[in-house]
Amino acid sequence: MTDEFSFVRLDHVQLDIPAGAEDECRAFWNGVLGMDELPKPPVLAARGGCWFRGGGVEVHLGVTPDFRPARKGHPGILVHSLDALAERLAAHGHEVVWDDNLPGHRRFYADDTVGNRLEFLEPEAAPTEA
Numbered sequence: 001m002t003d004e005f006s007f008v009r010l011d012h013v014q015l016d017i018p019a020g021a022e023d024e025c026r027a028f029w030n031g032v033l034g035m036d037e038l039p040k041p042p043v044l045a046a047r048g049g050c051w052f053r054g055g056g057v058e059v060h061l062g063v064t065p066d067f068r069p070a071r072k073g074h075p076g077i078l079v080h081s082l083d084a085l086a087e088r089l090a091a092h093g094h095e096v097v098w099d100d101n102l103p104g105h106r107r108f109y110a111d112d113t114v115g116n117r118l119e120f121l122e123p124e125a126a127p128t129e130a
Contacts, residue, residue, distance in 0.1 A: 012051075012058035013075040015116045018067035022050050025061050028113040032092045035059070069115030082106055082122035 017025055029035050035054035039045075048063035057077055079085050086096045089110050098108045107121035 009056075012060050014060040014062050015070060015075070015112070016064040016067055017049065017061045017114050017116075019048060019063050019065065021063075021114050022048065022061075024113045025050060029059065029061070032088065032094070067114070069111070069117070071115075071117055074109075074117040074119050076107075076119040076121060079120050079122050082108070082120060085120055 026037060029050075029052040030037055033052075033054060035052035035057070038051040038053055038058070040049070040051055049061045051058065051060045053059075057075075059075065086098075086108055089096050094110050096108045096110050098106075100106075102121065105121045105123055107119060110118050110120065112118060
């Protein structure tokens with residue numbers, strides 16, 4: 001901690017995509033996940049890629065010439081109604097891999113349409129006292 005500055009929140013996460021994959025990514029991030037596409041500033045739009053926002057989450061997809069999907073590094077996205085999201089992803093052909101190794105949370109992993117690893121998690125309900 002420092003008195004010189006403070007962090008406010010994460011503004012966005014950037015993931016790499018291959019050239020020409022924008023429409024495929026729109027089908028996933030907007031069509032499957034329901035995020036809104038954001039207009040990119042013209043100077044950045046010329047580079048390709050696309051940006052999305054849903055709730056408090058913003059994801060920027062940037063074209064990378066030597067694209068390799070992120071298999072370890074990934075965004076962890078907090079979700080309400082995790083089971084409904086898992087069902088939606090599965091219904092659209094995306095494998096959902098549940099993981100119970102994070103105490104206090106339910107979570108799963110899934111890949112976007114270009115193979116980037118995504119983590120979706122939801123805090124477990126606090127136990128109620130009888």
